[in-house]
Amino acid sequence: MANNNNYVIETTDLTKRFGGLVAVNRVSMNVREGEIMGLIGPNGAGKTTLLNAIAGLNNATSGAVHLFGEETTTCSPEEMCHKGLSRTFQIPVPFPKLSVLDNVMVAAVFGHKKRLKDPVKHAREQLSFVEFELPEDTLSEQLNTVQLKRLDLARALASNPKVMLLDELASGLTERELEPLMKIIAKIRDKGITILMVEHIMQVIMGLCERLAVINFGNKIAEGPTKEVSQDPKVIEAYLGVEDED
Numbered sequence: 001m002a003n004n005n006n007y008v009i010e011t012t013d014l015t016k017r018f019g020g021l022v023a024v025n026r027v028s029m030n031v032r033e034g035e036i037m038g039l040i041g042p043n044g045a046g047k048t049t050l051l052n053a054i055a056g057l058n059n060a061t062s063g064a065v066h067l068f069g070e071e072t073t074t075c076s077p078e079e080m081c082h083k084g085l086s087r088t089f090q091i092p093v094p095f096p097k098l099s100v101l102d103n104v105m106v107a108a109v110f111g112h113k114k115r116l117k118d119p120v121k122h123a124r125e126q127l128s129f130v131e132f133e134l135p136e137d138t139l140s141e142q143l144n145t146v147q148l149k150r151l152d153l154a155r156a157l158a159s160n161p162k163v164m165l166l167d168e169l170a171s172g173l174t175e176r177e178l179e180p181l182m183k184i185i186a187k188i189r190d191k192g193i194t195i196l197m198v199e200h201i202m203q204v205i206m207g208l209c210e211r212l213a214v215i216n217f218g219n220k221i222a223e224g225p226t227k228e229v230s231q232d233p234k235v236i237e238a239y240l241g242v243e244d245e246d
Contacts, residue, residue: 006033007066008163008194009054014063016049023049025218026063031163036185036195038209038226042238046218047198048090051165054196055087056080067163081111084162088169090198092152096141100127103140104154111159126154130184145172146181153184164188166197170204182207206230214238 009031016024024046031037039047052058054065056077065073067083075083086107094103104123108116116122127136130150134143140151149169156164166185170178178201185208189195199205205212205226212229214222216238222229229235 007031008033008068009196010066011050011054012064012066014050014053014060014065016046016053016058017061023218024053024060024215027215027218027220028063029213029220029223031194031196032211033194034189034192035210036189036197036208038205038212039196039198039215040200040205040212041215045215045238047215048167049218050215051087051167051196051198055085055165081159081161084160085165086111086156086159086161086163087165088149088152088156088167090168090171092148094140094143094148094151094155096139098140099137100132100134100140100143100151101136103151104158107155107158123154123158126157127151129157129187130154131180146177149173149181150184153188157188161193163194163196166195166199168198168200170199170201178203202230 007030012028013026014024014028015022015026027050039050041047049058053060056072056075056079059074064071067080067085072080072083095106101123104126105119108119108122124136130153132150132154134147143151170181173181182204185195197209209226211224212226213220214229214235221234221238222232
């Protein structure tokens with residue numbers, strides 16, 4: 001892993017309001033180069049909102065986002081993609097009437113600043129990397145959950161990112177489907193791509209993440225090495241709740 005001060009993503013007092021609702025409240029956190037960082041918290045804690053603010057999909061109301069040391073707080077998703085950030089979504093939404101290969105090619109063609117010499121070859125390489133097993137001419141509307149997740153990963157990889165945001169990639173998968181997907185995520189990190197992942201499934205969090213940030217009701221309540229954070233009483237309480245002693 002790279003130098004600890006070598007931050008790929010840094011948020012400073014990042015706040016996102018929707019009218020009177022403060023969805024993310026002054027969250028400062030960093031993701032270090034070459035790591036898999038987990039972003040965890042109960043449902044509705046503000047995790048996806050935080051990812052969206054980092055990715056430019058829903059810019060922060062106040063505070064700052066830095067990508068590779070450059071301020072990107074007001075950038076659009078397209079600008080962020082061209083700066084080396086890509087992401088997957090909790091519910092993958094590919095182009096349903098396009099083939100699997102064409103879906104990845106769209107990302108390969110439009111996700112790059114420079115024109116690729118052979119976008120077809122590049123798209124095939126991404127499908128192969130995520131171990132996508134169906135024929136490349138399969139229409140994406142015919143895919144099941146795990147196939148859609150792999151296609152989403154291939155599309156995110158097609159823009160040659162340096163950092164990836166993964167939003168609940170493991171949700172909806174069976175126990176048997178988790179292990180191969182975890183291996184692919186580790187393989188992405190081994191390629192030198194830094195990963196920030198929102199996740200609920202503890203097997204995935206404990207098996208992949210080197211560090212965790214925890215948010216609850218929009219506030220960061222912990223950040224640090226996975227084992228340490230997972231044993232923090234505040235984190236346990238946020239996840240499990242505590243019974244009143246009366």
